[in-house]
Amino acid sequence: MGRQIAVFGTGYLGATHAACMAELGHDVLGVDVDEAKLAKLAAGELPFFEPGLPEVLQRNIEAGRLRFTTSYQEAADFADVHFIAVGTPQKHGELAADLRYVDAVVESLAPLLRRPSVIFGKSTVPAGTAARLSTRARELAPDDAFAELAWNPEFLREGYAVKDTLHPDRIVLGVDSTRKGNAEVVAREVYAALLEEEIPFLVTDLPTAELVKTSANAFLATKISFINAIAEICEATGADVSVLADAIGHDARIGRRFLNAGIGFGGGCLPKDIRAFIARAGELGASQAFSLLREVDSINMRRRNKMVELAREAAGGSLVGARVAVLGAAFKPDSDDVRDSPALNIAGQIQLQGAAVSVYDPEAMENARQLFPTLEYASDVPTACAGADVVMILTEWKQFTGLDPIELAKCVRQPTIIDGRNCLMPKAWRNAGWTYRGIGRP
Template identity: 75%
Template sequence: MTCRIAVFGTGYLGATHAACMAELGHEVLGVDVDAGKLAKLESGEVPFYEPGLTEVLERNLEAGRLRFTSSYADAAEFADVHFIGVGTPQKKGEFAADLTYVDSVIDQLAPLLTEPAVIFGKSTVPVGTAERLRARARQLAPAGDDVDLAWNPEFLREGYAVRDTLHPDRVVLGVDRALPGRAVEVAREVYSQLLDEEIPFIVTDLATAELVKTSANAFLATKISFINAMAEVCEASGADVTVLADAIGHDARIGRRFLNAGIGFGGGCLPKDIRAFMARAGELGADQALTFLREVDNINMRRRSRMVELARDAAGGSLLGARVSVLGAAFKPDSDDVRDSPALNVAGQIQLQGAAVTVYDPQAMDNSRRLFPTLNYATSTLEACAGADVVLVLTEWKEFRELNPDVLGTVVRGKVVLDGRNCLDVDRWRTAGWQYRGLGRAASEAVVG
């Protein structure tokens, strides 16, 4: 069945969801207040890098299933199914999430709903938000109790967002159990193609749906920081964290995914979401339950400092006057997202200690320049590494993993590589005469000379 859908917010989440809902055959209207972003999307240009999304966008614009507008009135008249996909950034000076944009959607949309409608929240919000917004929407809407609000959290991985939307590993829907509306019925219509694939459809109360997203992110962050804590122990004891991770990863209860030691996680989700989770737990009087997340956050930030220390050591004890090449700026490969990027954070710290730092990333250069305009930027790996005393690999792009150390060795001043993601072939680099150091690997095992 074809639904008429409005998606509020055309950032990473909203634009992806709008295009993919059109790909499922629905008529979709994307809504945003940013005229520049809307103009790009209307012309078939995605304002960020996400593999495969441009093709989906163009296909559905051409088919007439996807349009964009800044008018809430047009959206209310057009659709009876509304998705909230706006950002929930961290509040300045606080751990808590800023719900300004989510609240604004309800405050602007609800007064325009004169007919029955269902609102699905997809933004990551603190537990308890959906219940409050549901009451607010019904209070403001002329249609009153004929407006239902449910929470349908997203589980997108940057670089795989199209696949994760069209073929997710589960669909979670939180509803008000005491006052059930039409949300479950409508969700089954919207996601009928997905459910035909026998993708699990999990219906919960509102609070549980909100917690599914935040607790999933907290668990992933904890797993990453656990292996980075083990990396610290490995460095101190002379062990190898990559072999350790392989060995414990064979245990089905643990698994190998997200056990890659390095400079830690970043991006627009994990860091701010675990901090907001801690803040909300405190508001609920359950702060002791999540105190471990403070150490998860501390470990994550400490790995960045450790990489700066290794760079200083590799430069002879001082970065003053050193020439350092940083390969990678995005917080992860297959993305141009530099929000809370460990790579750029490390590059900035190294520059502050007196080094001349040149950065190259296959996709994130424009975003990097806006965030760190004082760094030097190159248009290729070889240009970035020309005359470098130390090369840092900080984002595990395929082109960096497959670098030829013999070729790179012809342009650098010092053949020293620091592998911030443990993604390089150690033997290949050592055989080519490079001094190699990876996080969580003892210096005696990692350095040639």
Template identity: 70%
Template sequence: MSKVVVIGTGYLGATHAACMAEIGHDVLGVDVDPSKLAKLEAGEVPFWEPGLEEVLQRNIAAGRLRFTASYADAAAFGDIFFLAVGTPQKKGEYAADVTYVNSVVENLAPLITGPAVLFGKSTVPVGTAERLGTMAHTLSPAGEDLEVAWNPEFLREGHAVEDTLHPDRLVLGVDRNRPRRAEEVAREVYAPLLAEGIPFIVTDLATAELVKTSANAFLATKISFINAISEVCDAAGADITVLADAIGHDDRIGRKFLNAGIGFGGGCLPKDIRAFMARAGELGADQALTFLREVDNINMRRRTGMVDVVRDTVGTLLGVQVAVLGAAFKPDSDDVRDSPALNVAGQLQLQGAGVTVYDPKANNNSRALFPTLGYASSALEACAKADVVLVLTEWREFRELVPADLEGVVRERRIIDGRNCLDVNVWRSAGWHYRGLGRP
């Protein structure tokens, strides 16, 4: 097995490092954040991801996984590097901030003296890999023997371990002008995965970068499409859930990502579609992706639309007690970055409502962003004396709620299903005022 270095131990990097150790490699994780490293070295994952902590602890105990803050240690450790740092949205702009990506190459390349491959996994604007390759060749004593290739990730939060160990495809972009060892090395690293028959797509650098951004743009478009149709259903008195089931039977369309609700969030889709638009403009293809602006607009409109639905339901927001069930942008995650649920909770409070939030995993992260909201340690506590209950993240415990659970707890029997994940007939037959999105 290989000696593998993973630079960046955030959500992507920590998952990749642990899973590379899980398939048998000797792995060194690198990060400049001492508090993050301390947690990982103690076998603690700094975020919630089902199953990851067990994989982390198992491989630390087996001696296959350790961590450092030293680039010198990383350069001495091995010759296979994975770049997994963040590319956040620039402040005040749509474009991606590639400062951290640049920093990795600037710090690592001068320390590489022999043949090595740096595989980028971060989501970057197209053209970044080629630019980093040139930078690496210039800065490294190894020159062109330090190759830069691009191996984008396709992780779903809540399923990241499974998606790393058993992905639906592996994509590798290589420098066609300098074909050397990158593909051979990637096949060695991913040999246990390739043995399962997982598709392995080798392409040029630009295509590999665009595969990732295009996938995110398509998923965002699909979500905003069904949410736009949901608005038409509201106006026409139609049922978006039945409609989605009906069109989802067409295998050209498919049922996944056709659940109407309050829209997408998280650390990827929102900032990635904006960065994609910005990069297309830089390339002179700005007209090609103008539709993504409307995708973004529809998504943001869902949040203010939910506030309007609450106001319509209760009459006025002033002094109304609102229970918000869910704060993470999706279930099985504690990620509240650009979370629609938390955004709605904040807007309701600003407009005069008393808001109490409960999320099975994301309360602490939510409190850090919105300290003035109320927080509860259970769904029942959040719903105590509520005038209206909002289900904004489709955690299983919320999907499995039944009216009897909240009898005698709430002040008014009103529930708004922001994810269309509850059985409307069950709630209405129990005497509740139920409202979904795009449902009569």
């Protein structure tokens, strides 16, 4: 039996959640202030690249289970289950998260509620936010509308968002332990199809649910920064970090995933979430967590400078007048997201040091051009690499990992490649006459 659900925010998280809730058989209304974005979505077009999502979106619009509006009143009249899926970007000039969009949903929606309703927060927020919003929702909602707020964090990986919504590895629900409510019963109805698959369903208090998401991201970021710190030791000793990661990854307690040395993490989530966590740890006086996370962030940012140094060395000591091909602009493959992308940041730094930089990415060209308009953008790999002194692979798209070193050598001025993601076979490139440089590899 489907519920009537409103999803506030139709960016990456909101559009994915709305389409997938409709896929589960619910009637869904996506709510946003951006009319142009809504018109695009209503026509079945996504404003971002995410494999598998366009089909889910179109199928559910055609089935009449998914539509979009700018009206909070319409959402309040239509639904008694509401999801907050708006952005929590980093505050300008600060580490902390900007919560104005999350606050605005509660401020605008709660006074319009006319029947018992559950508001589920999905956005990533600092611990303490949910309790504050729970109190605020009760203050603003009319007495006969029992407004209950719970927190249900998302764990989406870009490139796998549909799978992660429809078949997650766990569902976490934080409920307000100060008052008995209906949130758990409603969540079990909303996610009934997932619970039939025996996906773990963890019910916690509000701060635990908030911290589960930020802690998961902090752990993944720590794992990446850890292997990058080890890569520095490998470079000093002549060891191979990729083989080392394979070896320690066989230990089930460690695991191989997220142990890829390279240019570090980026994207719209990990960097900002880590920084918001650092800011919150500082406010709470948790100094050890604060110093650990700060070091994780700083190791990550150092990787970018290291890549610029490698490019300068490869170009003969100076980037002035050098031609550098950068393959990859998105922060990861199967995404067009360039927010805090290490690849673009490195390309920009290299250009500032005097190089002519030509960038190619299979999906992120338009977004990259908006963020870094002064870089040169090529239509394909051979054009990007034409006359290059240095080729850099900075996003591990399949199109790049499968490149033929013999063919590519015909395009460049100098066969020098820097593998910023350790995604190529060094032997194949060296055998084809290339000077190959990886990260933490001899």
